[in-house]
Amino acid sequence: MFERFTRDARAVVKRSHEEAARLRSPTVDAEHLLLALAAPASGPPAQVLAEAGLDRDRLLAAFDAELESSLEAIGVPAAELLEQAPPSGWRSPRWGQSAKLAMERSVHAAATRRDRRLLPGHLLLGVLRAEAGTVPRALERAGVDPPRLAERMSAAL
Amino acid sequence: MPSTAIPSPESPADGLAAVVALRRLADRLEDAQVERALRDGWSWSQVAEALGVTRQAVHKKHAKRLAGANPRRRSV
Numbered sequence: 633m634f635e636r637f638t639r640d641a642r643a644v645v646k647r648s649h650e651e652a653a654r655l656r657s658p659t660v661d662a663e664h665l666l667l668a669l670a671a672p673a674s675g676p677p678a679q680v681l682a683e684a685g686l687d688r689d690r691l692l693a694a695f696d697a698e699l700e701s702s703l704e705a706i707g708v709p710a711a712e713l714l715e716q717a718p719p720s721g722w723r724s725p726r727w728g729q730s731a732k733l734a735m736e737r738s739v740h741a742a743a744t745r746r747d748r749r750l751l752p753g754h755l756l757l758g759v760l761r762a763e764a765g766t767v768p769r770a771l772e773r774a775g776v777d778p779p780r781l782a783e784r785m786s787a788a789l
Numbered sequence: 790m791p792s793t794a795i796p797s798p799e800s801p802a803d804g805l806a807a808v809v810a811l812r813r814l815a816d817r818l819e820d821a822q823v824e825r826a827l828r829d830g831w832s833w834s835q836v837a838e839a840l841g842v843t844r845q846a847v848h849k850k851h852a853k854r855l856a857g858a859n860p861r862r863r864s865v
Contacts, residue, residue, distance in 0.1 A: 658816065698806075699810050699813060699814075702803070702806040702807050702809070702810035703807070703810045703811070703814060705796060705798060705799075705803060705807060706796060706797070706798060706807045706811075707796055708811070708814070710810075710814070713814060713818065714814065714817065716821065717814075717817040717818050717820065717821035717822075718817075718821075719817060719820070720820060720821065720824065720854075721820065721824070721851075721854030721855050722853065722854055722856070723853070723854050764802065764805070765809070766806070766809065769802075769806055
């Protein structure tokens with residue numbers, strides 16, 4: 633899969649793994665891909681995200697808010713429990729399904745556009761094409777419309 | 790004691806998101822409580838029995854992550 637990835641795209645993938653490790657997640661998820669894409673070093677996708685007000689801090693806040701609200705919605709006092717149990721310890725995260733799905737969709741996006749190389753922008757398209765799960769829910773809570781963001785990214789590719 | 794209805798998820802999307810969130814919460818609670826138990830002097834076997842899993846499973850899942858949490862305990 634990675635043969636057509638540009639050096640920058642591979643750097644995004646590597647950065648996603650680093651994000652997941654930094655956040656002590658057992659898996660590298662689509663959220664971590666999105667965090668990696670928001671880093672200025674990722675180039676155009678970071679600009680598209682920044683224009684929508686989505687820097688790393690804002691994304692982290694959105695993910696936390698989504699987790700808390702999903703728990704509160706079924707009566708679990710999320711904030712307290714999460715505070716008592718911060719992520720801890722050293723781990724090397726394994727690739728999670730949501731990240732794999734996002735990358736497959738990125739490859740498909742590049743293929744559909746007949747782009748010969750896969751750029752960081754395609755990775756953002758892949759993430760934004762999620763049909764369900766944490767990322768679309770968090771983005772919705774942050775007041776962002778994924779299809780519109782995807783259009784802006786496509787235009788910039 | 791007043792009864793408090795536990796709200797039920799509004800839609801399948803919300804319901805499934807609640808499942809995902811509960812799993813993440815359970816993972817974090819497990820991580821925190823396993824570490825706490827070990828620091829308190831529990832053995833890996835005791836932690837495993839409390840969780841209803843094998844000692845090997847608990848060790849595999851947590852030992853590397855917690856290297857140093859209970860240095861006086863043998864790792865096996």
